[in-house]
Amino acid sequence: MTKTLNNSNYYSNEQDWATQSKSWFWKFEQCEAEALAELKGVWRPPQNLTPLLVGNYLHSYFESLEAHQQFIEAHKKELYRYGNPEKGIKQEFKKADNMIHTLEADSNFEQLYQGDKEVIVTGELFGVKWRGKIDCLNLDRHLFLDLKTVDDIHKKHWSESDHQYVSFAESRGYDMQMAVYQELIKQTFGVECEPLIIAVSKQDVPDKGVFSVPDSLMAAQLDLIEVDQPHIEAVKHGTEKPARCEHCEYCRSTKTLNDVIDIDEIPFY
Template sequence: MATATKAKKKQVKKSQTDKQNSLAEEQSSQPMKLTADNYYSHETSWQYMSVSLFKDFEKCEARALAKLKEDWKPASSSVPLLVGNYVHSYFESAKSHQDFIEENKKELITKPTKNDPNGHLRAEFKSANSMIQTLQADDMFNYFYAPGDKEVIVTGEIDGYLWKGKIDSLVLDKGYFCDLKTVDDIHERHFNTDVAVPNFIYDREYDLQMAVYQELIKQTFGVFCKPYIFAVSKQTPPDHDAFKFEGMTDKYAMQDDIRKIKELQPHFWKVMTGEVAPISCGKCDYCRETKTLSSFTNASEIEV
């Protein structure tokens, strides 16, 4: 029985290695044409780097690779992501919003009970409706965000490596684009960032996202566009605000972001193609789940 189990594990490992080798070969071939249907697929992520994938590798290479190979899935709740997508889909189009509701009805609606046979919208998405109403009622948001083309796919190269992006609202004729963010609290102080301004934009590297999107829009359409972020909070009542990237601190941060991408991405691609082993952070959910002890650590050397 033990021998059969070992043989099965070897077979699974070989299958995973073969899959990685096959996908690595795809990277060097003609890249797939991106569409709304395949944009978020793992296949396109093996050919195009994205901001979310880059940030995953920054946090923990082992976790990012396991997710990319579909060997592991995080057990954390998907509700925060769904709340953001719920709000985004509303401002994309009525059809997109209705399609999103139909596709995610199980997560959006409570389970039927005797007193509530049809179920009802979960509290998180009632809050999302309040966020939508807050933005809808704001003239500045409607003036800048509403006219743009929604969910526009852009591609390009950064230092010879393919990248992809999806723009929430693109207004090419006026030279700007908007990104919509849902956050817990716009004014909350963040401690996970080493920049001088510890707010949600720099903590979540939205400045890096804006720098990448600006470059990809320029390569795709030949137009240099200013980035704007509209943020709405999950508080009751929701807060909301609009942000630009025109100060010297913002400009330097975006320049540093592109430099960081150029510095780190060659290593990340080598991890993806199996040329080098991924580095584990040792602290994330994936590392905790797969951790095995091999030695003692001095009590005075515990990482915090």
């Protein structure tokens, strides 16, 4: 029996096994072998955690003053130079403060970003339990909003699956995230809500924008979930083998020289 989902167990490994989420589904879509190893706790991707912390720093600010204070208290080591508040806050978080001010100074942002913050939603997609956390949910206005931090809103990103450049939003699967959230909100509250993404950039002079997600993109992402999910579930439960992408850090670190590839067939991205 699944334990009740709450703020203290939302990001737990137990929940990662018991329910699906966009971030985990997305990981499996990128590389099943790496995702499974990470889920099992035998592999930790050597990632730079600062961008994640910058995002959480900004999110906590717009959640509530209390949440922001708690976040700062819990991350003194990462936020301050030498982990010491007397030495001043690190450059990245000065930038985050700048991003916060950029949004705060915009009266349209204040009007838009009204609603309940960090709302947990659950539901079932094609027979599998899913969970999600909504940055800002306004059931009265049939709207939910997600805050995103990004290096540059207008940078192009190569999409291997689409064979073309896409925006940061599609490159990070925000169309999938919004499609899932829309469905989970409907199942949790019985209300159909439209998503809006509010993005703010990490440039010295932060850029910002508010973006909607076309229904056609969201429908395509739900179709993708329906098609890919049975195999991903089977991989999670050990009845099917995970596919290796052969170029992520996990695959590189566990590779053996097997196949000989013609030089004009070497995949590039």
